[in-house]
Amino acid sequence: MKPLTVLGFLGSTLDAGKFDAGRWNKWRPSVSICMQEDLRVDRFILLHGSYHRRLAETVARDIADVSPETEVVPHILDFDDAWDFEEVYGKLLDFARDFPFDPDTHDYLVHITTGTHVAQICLFLLTEARYLPGRLLQTQPQRGAPQPVGTWNAIDLDLSRYDSIATRFAEASADSASFLKSGIETRNPAFNRMIGEIEQVAMRSRAPILLMGPTGAGKSQLARKVYELKKLRHQLAGPFVEVNCATLKGDSATSALFGHRKGAFTGAAQDRPGLLRSADKGLLFLDEIGELGLDEQAMILRAIEEGRFLPVGADSEAKSDFQLIAGTNRNLVEQVRAGSFRDDLFARLNLWTFSLPGLAERREDIEPNLDYELERFAEREGSRVTFNREARERYLAFAESPEAKWRGNFRDLAASITRMATLNTTGRIDSDAVKLEIGRLGFLWQADDRSADGLEQILDAGRLAAIDPFDRAQLAFVVGTCRSCRSLSEAGRTLFTVSRDLRKSTNDADRLRKYLARFGLEWADIRQTAAG
Missing domain, CATH: 3.40.50.300 (P-loop containing nucleotide triphosphate hydrolases)
Incomplete structure (x- = not known):
């Protein structure tokens, strides 16, 4: 076993007593640590202020009487205000940094029963942060008749070692993850x-x-x-x-x-x-x-x-x-x-x-999300709707197949469920309703294919919405030509090959640049999205 060092404050009240034999009838935390039959203390670092030097000497002598193998090392640590958190933490941190801890060859217990509440909190924080590389030590008197030994308990701050606590943490984490979903x-x-x-x-x-x-x-x-x-x-x-x-x-x-x-x-x-x-x-x-x-x-x-x-x-x-x-x-x-x-x-x-993956990448999650959307519909509309078995199987077979594009991802799914739930009159979505909805989704996705002109790669949704359909069709043709050409001048010549002979100035690049500027576009914007 490694040698054991206990570090703790002298208890100016709990460790005090009359300097006569009667003190042995009282539980004194620092002394009781060294009276435990199942705890061998090789060294005791006893922190105390200059004012309590005499009490510290008495406690050290009493520890030597009950545990001769324990080396008591008094260490003076004075505070202007023992209840000032900033001062106490700062001086304890300096002590922890300067002390020659060697956790590879020694074990350490940090006693948190004595000292002011501020000192106890600071010892806890420094131990949790591993500035003090040990376990926490708590002591308390035994119930019943007064006696000096009391009891002790060591607390390891690695909570994963405590089965019940670790289980509760795991359950809380699982509940939080479920909440996020x-x-x-x-x-x-x-x-x-x-x-x-x-x-x-x-x-x-x-x-x-x-x-x-x-x-x-x-x-x-x-x-x-x-x-x-x-x-x-x-x-x-x-x-x-x-x-x-x-x-x-x-x-x-x-x-x-x-x-x-x-x-x-x-x-x-x-x-x-x-x-x-x-x-x-x-x-x-x-x-x-x-x-x-x-x-x-x-x-x-x-x-x-x-x-x-x-x-x-x-x-x-x-x-x-x-x-x-x-x-x-x-x-x-x-x-x-x-x-x-x-x-x-x-x-x-x-x-x-x-x-976040799209719905097409999470097809196994379509079924639980289907049930979720039905619940949302019931909460929103106050009317509960379900699928009959055949309709549910048919819808899931389509929804989980490559045939279902789900370009709008979960918005598409939510809209699909809402349509079927709203149009039903019996509270049950049947196969005919599913058949109609599958056809409707196919039509919507085909329309998306026809309108996919590539402009969404270079213009955001707000700017696209501001362009009327005629201008959009023309702009899509111009952008497609630009993507197939190697330079602004080449694209200009290609686009204006008919009209250029009718003009005195044939600066096609400048003409194309001005056209693109109408839509807030530059040549570089388009070339970044060109294939290859």
């Missing part, structure tokens, strides 16, 4: 592992979290669940604030995010706090963060790192302490390379990055 018994192993990791990060860290994945994969719902879980654990007190960055453009984006002062610009009739300040003490979810401009990205980075930002038109900075979750369906690595996303912001967000 809305109670859905998902079957995809990779997704379940990811949710387990998110649960650990959410509970142990306030660092930003980045959720990547296609539209409809559940980023927004997961962010809200993280917020609700942290609020249940009293880790957040403020609100959940969700922002779709794709809807924020130009000067209005800065004002919406960071607020403005009255009169900062035309139309600023009153102060606006901004979304960041609204999220103070809570959680801010910036969905589609890749759509933010570079200026807003710089301000977001400072707000994350320092908790401060400057509202539009303000002379002084505002503060907000929020947890950030960012979402995107874009490849931020590619955006960093293209210069449209700041590399320092990406580095800050990339500490905890999780990629």
Whole structure:
């Protein structure tokens, strides 16, 4: 066995007593440690103040009487205020750093029964942080007639060694992960592992979290669940604030995010706090963060790192302490390379990055999500609807097959279930209803195929929505030509080969550049998405 060292404070009250034989009828914690039949103490580091030197000498002599093999090492540690947490912790930390601990050859017990409550807390914290490399030691008197020995108990802070505690921790973690999944018994192993990791990060860290994945994969719902879980654990007190960055453009984006002062610009009739300040003490979810401009990205980075930002038109900075979750369906690595996303912001967000798979990658989870959507419909509409067995089997056979595209991911599934539940009149979805819905989904996905012109790769949803169908068709043709050409001039010559002979100036590249500028596009934007 390794030699055992006990470290503890002298108990100025509990270890004290009359300096006569009567003191042996009293339980004295420091002395009782060395009176235990099943605990051999080779060395006792007795911490005490200069004022209690005489008591320390008496306790040392009594320990020598009951345990001659124990070496008592008095160590003077004076405090100006023994109830000042900062002073006590600081001086104990200095002691711990200077003491020649050797856990490879010695065992250590840290006695937390004596000393002020502040000292006991500090010893606990330093032991938990491994500045004091030992186990905690508690002592107490035995019940009944007074006697000096008492009892002792060593506590190992490695909670995994305590079966009942470890089991409860595992159950709590499983419950938290289930909460993040809305109670859905998902079957995809990779997704379940990811949710387990998110649960650990959410509970142990306030660092930003980045959720990547296609539209409809559940980023927004997961962010809200993280917020609700942290609020249940009293880790957040403020609100959940969700922002779709794709809807924020130009000067209005800065004002919406960071607020403005009255009169900062035309139309600023009153102060606006901004979304960041609204999220103070809570959680801010910036969905589609890749759509933010570079200026807003710089301000977001400072707000994350320092908790401060400057509202539009303000002379002084505002503060907000929020947890950030960012979402995107874009490849931020590619955006960093293209210069449209700041590399320092990406580095800050990339500490905890999780990629949510689309529904087509989690087909085994369609069935439990089907049941979840039926429950949501019942709660929302107050009417419970179910499938008959044949209809359920037919729908799942289609939904889990490669034939089902699920381009909108869980949004497609939710809409599909809602349509069938709403159109039924008996409370039971039958095979005919399933047949109609399968046909409807096939038609919708075919329409998506026809409208897939590639513009979504270079324009966000907000800008695409602002283009009328005629201009979109023309722009799609121009973009397709640009992607097949090696230079701006070559693309211009190809597009304007008929009309160029009728004009005096034939600067095709300039003409094409001006056309693209109408839609906020540059040649580089298109070439980045060209095949090969």
